[in-house]
Amino acid sequence: MKEENAKTTSKAINWSMKYLKKEQYGRSSFWRGPNPPLEDLEPHRQPGSEVELPPTPRSSSARTWVGLTRSLAPPPPNPDWLEEEIGPTSSPFLKGRSRAAFWSGRRRPNRAEEIRVGPRRAAPRPGAEVAGRAPPSGPAEPKMLASATPPLPGSQLPPASPFPLLLLAVLSGPASGRVPRSVPRTSLPISEADSYLTRFSVPQTYNYSVLLVDPASHTLYVGTRDTVFALSLPFSGERPRRIDWMVPEAHRQNCRKKGKKEDECHNFVQILAIANASHLLTCGTFAFDPKCGVIDVSSFQQVERLENGRGKCPFEPAQRSAAVMAGGVLYAATVKNYLGTEPIISRAVGRTEDWIRTETLPSWLNAPAFAAAMALSPAEWGDEDGDDEIYFFFTETSRAFDSYERIKVPRVARVCAGDLGGRKTLQHRWTTFLKADLLCPGPEHGRASSILQDVAILRPEHRSETPIFYGIFSSQWEGAAISAVCAFRPQDIRTVLNGPFRELKHDCNRGLPVMDNDVPQPRPGECITNNMKLQQFGSSLSLPDRVLTFIRDHPLMDRPVFPTDDHPLLVTTDTAYLRVVAHRVTSLSGKEYDVLYLGTEDGHLHRAVRIGAQLSVLEDLALFPEPQPVESMKLYQNWLLVGSRTEVTQVNTTNCGRLQSCSECILAQDPVCAWSFQLDACVAHAGEHGRLVQDIESADVSSLCPREPGEHPVVFEVPVATAAHVVLPCSPSSAWASCVWHQPGGVTALTPRRDGLEVVVTPGAMGAYACECQEGGAARVVAAYSLVWGSQRGPASQAHTVGAGLAGFVLGVLAASLTLLLIGRRQQRRRQRELLARDKVGLDLGAPPSGTTSYSQDPPSPSPEDERLPLALAKRGSGFGGFPPPFLLDPCPSPAHIRLTGAPLATCDETSI
Template identity: 35%
Template sequence: MVHSASLCACLSLLSVLSCHSHVLPRLSFPTGSPGRSLSIFTNPDVYNTTTLLLSNDEGTLFIGARDSVLSVDVSQTDAMTMKEKLDWSPSEKDLADCAMKGKMKMDCHNFVRVLQELNSTHMYACGTFAFSPRCIYINSKTFSMATGPSGKPEEGRGRCPYDPYQKNTAITVDGELYTGTVADYRGTRPVISRHLSEGSHIDLKLDDTLGWLEDPTFISSTYVPSEEKVYFFFSETGKEYDFIDKFTVSRVAQVCTSDVGGQRTLQKRWTTFAKAQLLCQAEQELPYNILQDIVSLSPPEGTSEDETLFYGIFTSQWQVNLGRSAVCAFSLKDIKKVFNGHYKVLNRDTLKWSTRVQEQMANPGECGLHNASDNTLRFVKDNFLADKSVRPANQGLTLVSPDKSYSNIAAQRVRGARGRDYTLLYLLTESGYLHKAVLLKNGVHIIEEIQVFHQPQPVKNLLLSVSKGAVLVGSSEGVISVPVSNCSYYWSCAECVLARDPFCGWDPVMKLCTDIHAHDHLVQDVDEGNVSVQCTYMTPRSRSVQSRTLSSEVVSVSLNEVVHLQCPGASHLAKRHWERLNSQLSPKIYIQSDDGGLSFVATPSTLGHYLCQSVENGYTQTLVAYNVKQKSSPTVPPATLNRPHSTPSTETGIKTPVLTTRPITPEQTEPTPKPDEVDPTVTPKDSPAATTRRSRNFTRLLGMEKEDSRMTEPGENLQQADTPSYFQELVVVSVLLALCISALLTIAFNRFRHLCPSKTVPQTPSSRRDVEKSGSATPQERESLRGNSPCLEKRNGQAPNGQSHNGQAHNGKSPITLSNSMLNSSNGHLPNTPI
């Protein structure tokens, strides 16, 4: 029973993996591709532009870089220009002190890691500042440093990490700063704290001695106004799983913005801190337990804030899922339900976690506990880990990338042409590609991928500007703006519908694919992508790609030349195939490569028209058409034509006869037939005209004027025009060969008998080697065996029928050659005999 259960689990895992493997981007746009325009902001004096902040009107982008803070104009979607630059560099003494601590000079710069808007007039920035974090105020109007309450730059400990490679998160709520970072030089004291408190609020942090955090990696934070809570997302070591050493789990933690700490117990400490596990796991699979990035998506208008979704990217520490990424969605409703449930309790003596069995004195994580009794606060201090885990909203994985590791994510909701809302995800891979995916009822459709980085970047930031319609990506190379829509790229109704992009729809009046918000009554089918239904009333020119492929591209080739035909890919989801009119492409003749190309040898039967077609989502369209023709030349030079054996063709149903070698005199030459005369696709293959045209082509290649004049015209008996079969040729050649060999043996026997009259028994010249080895061979016999006898000399200089052959033959052999049409002639002469 155990073995069968394990086997079922393995089969289920394989089936899940196979289902995930088909999620591929439909289109790919490499860097510099003309089909996808990008805006890039770079400056030779600016480095590590990784911290991004948009102004309220989203017309200005503030960038936290290395040793500086920038103000960039992004009001135009196709350009980014720097407005101002604020220098914030460590002094030489600060750099020297950092080097004395054993740090590399490159890491001792000031890397801005916190950039938040405090109010309408000021921003707040914190940087690593040579491993001595500092924070400053920035006047948003003049873009200059402002004096804080202390009159000098503030210490950034607990607000910004020391190490520029240490991850952190920060968010401002009503002018107060909530951060998740480390509070010491070595990075061993993680802390979630509040700073810049105003009014009755005081700065708060976690109790370092309680083990509320276990070596966390902070990812993100968000504020939910209806709950008056700040949620922190991070990964840490799960101490509750004591049977696995250093098992990483993903967490969501909460604190209330109204918390002011306890009066005696938990003074200046959080009284509302609670955390729970985020479980991104499919059934019968190992969990994706390491959180990489997470973003919140507000609910649709008119719905409860409980419908807020959090989309997170997860990876796995297990070898079976190595190199894979998963996207899971968690709802605020499920998170609240887990925090309102039971909690685990930590035994301080054994450091073991167990489900709480004692009486519940309070609900951990509930706001307003700062006025509670000391017993209640001690209870919530020991009971901060929720017993249940938060599972995905749809009870499964939203997306699994089989071969891409995602690092950052952004999400937005878009209303389509039919009034339905769609969720779009923007996923940044570690290899530097941005994936644009739409979530559908039956799965995920990745619309496109855009390469934004030449080289993978270790630190990135992804920011979405909804009003400007752009995704902003920050890296060490600069900031790249990617438009969220690319409707003009789709040049037909079919392509516009197959893209399944909620931003794009086909305009039947203007005959173009345009933004869905610019026009009404556009054609769109995001859910199904059914072209035959959506584009039925369009003209053929609008519904297909005939406007591009109606005219065939002429390819001129020589016979026996290897032809390579290329087929452009319509999309990664389409399957390409080649076709010829009224014929099938035999795999014995044609080779179709993985990139869609077609290769074959040019013969009279393979000349003609070729169509490359693609099938996507049940719709077939022609991508390219070729007309393969034979190269035309004015005359055929008086030389020997060597034609190889042809291969039977499935397109024409005939075989090209074997053409043997014969000399062609200048009087017999004719102009090379035109390509259309050897094109088997011009007329039906079984018609008399087609048979006549093929026969004429063959006879013209052989230079038989007389035979050409005797060819059968349309309407006459076609039996005489048919070329002889291979069996007839074999019989004739075999008979002639036998006669020649008999004549040679007879002449040789008589010659040796005349030279050696004393011999009673003539010797048969079976082998030159045997005679030469014997000592009794006469000089005349040796000369005869070497081919120097008068008889052999006469044969080498004369054709078998007695006619001269230009005084020589090929390699000393008799040029006995035959032609199919010559064997079928009625003139009564032997081959090569002038008429």
């Protein structure tokens, strides 16, 4: 860990991209790796600990085992001693298989985590590194103290100095079957991703949530809080241009008077769009008073021609909105009022009263949360008679269900760019607004994925292919952490929009389809085409009132839009996806594959490839030192740009050099990467076939790659005791690998787990254990252990130790009993001495002290001191309030008179009481 810290410090000093100067632009920074530049290193440094522990697993039971472990040097090329223990094995280290327990490897079990000791990753073979290569991926194993004593042939290993080791294991059920492809094959922590991550941030600037890529000028525009940046692509360390778009102090004071917080009374940029070749359109919240303006991209000095942004931009960044520029016109989906209770989808052209917008009816929009907006042209459809179509994706509250908690439904709405509204009915309102449900069923819950998080459009380069929508869905119910990815074809959406309408029946709280005979002609909601123009309907202004009235009352379609292949491409229950982008990659064979990049809620990036009818998550990449949501993503050539609250991160999508062997390159199943026998490296191919191999579908390593020399793992000797539970970890580099355990023939109490093997120690369990993992036809030993009796003591010696311990326990109990008895007697004697001392003071009535007279029969007169004496004596009792209990009081014990110093104390008769 010290070496790793030293390496991180070295990288912090030697930045490949220097910190920019302060000047009037402020300090901005480009850097590579997980850490900010050196000036900002200390404020962001976390409290140090040498090992980053996984999150506490939610499990009802846990076991802890304490044992002694020592490691031995790697075995010789022919480990006869291990073969004697487990029989012949098939891999270079194990040439056969004995009776074994099968399980599927998984690097990140979602139900249990374990702090354990396993073999350290072997160093890469000499001469295998190529310039630009990163270290091999995989889990960082904790270090162990090892002895250099070589193993000897035979079943018994030589003694070595034991080192205390704490094995903390949380029980989890044994893995069964194949690990789903929703589990990332490999996971790269932030420390291993520094070779292909470049970051940009400016101190005291936050919310890098709006990204706009201009491919023509190779520029990335970034909208943040109070600032708009322009950066050259790819990031090169060049000083960015910036525009400070601040809110005047008077506006901020007015915002605070409305009850808003100080951090909310800023200008959060929400829209960046290319208006034309020379100007950008931008909109911001402007302290809960939205404003819009234009930016001259050539000068890039200020936001000009400010105007009211209500209906285009939300009032606060927490409100979900979407906007798209089509044909130089802005189509926006947001809220129009300060309270956020009036949702609107509009074409914002000219004066506000001239906009074409949605009707203010809950049947049109009912508390929507907008996710995305897309524009499709007729050329992308292959239809020359069509009109430009704008699609809006959102989640809204369903009106068809009457329950305690409102039901959320994901939907898609479409409007036509040539819509001019109606002449009398639906004036300045959409006459082509239609919406339909999006169906992305969960694994076992039917329509469980009801919240639409994000939608990306993949536009193919060939005009013969149609675009495709990829959407991320989640569940609205707490406790059902489901994320699903579904693909939808635009032609399927159009088919549903041309189907039957739905009519809500208030008496039964459900929708019913409208009969075809009740639908007027021309069909409501259709775009104005050349065929309709021939029927004397030149625009929407010429549509009959019966058509406009029908579309006003029936905007919802009866049938839902089903995903391609009628099922999700990916379903996961332990990852919350928020953002998605997609592009199409051509493999070495010429076949095209869709590659998706999925941003998670905790700041991870999942790279998935669509193989057949499912998505396979190839890689899990940690993007940020501190967990934070991924807020936006854009693709530019071979780079992925990720926006978050604190920075913009540039990710290299073609970094194949980190795969250091032929087997790793083939098993990665990355359509971009191929193994070059000429360069002996994994390279990003450009379609050439010269001595390159690749297999995306099956990843058959055995037929494509030469047999690689096996790496012998370190064999760890584990001293154990009888009846102890021992967990032997096995962490393959790939979560998709299938692993098998080889163990001695006499062991019977075995429990296979996702993360290793649990052994109950018996005399027959002593010996060698090995975990062999296989993927793509290639197998290798990942971990090897040897169980021996602790301190070389057998069961007889241990039984003797247990007997001695019991005898010592009995003697200890006897000694404690005698001690307590002596203490009790001493306290009793002390109590008696105290009573005798009080009697000598004068409180003993049976023996008067010297100087007093003897008893007399004459009745004396009482004194005040004599009256108080019975009360003082009574307070020594244990009765309530200091008086003795009634059953101990004898009113007349004797007719005698008691005298003290010659005076009678009292007479025991009724008159004196």
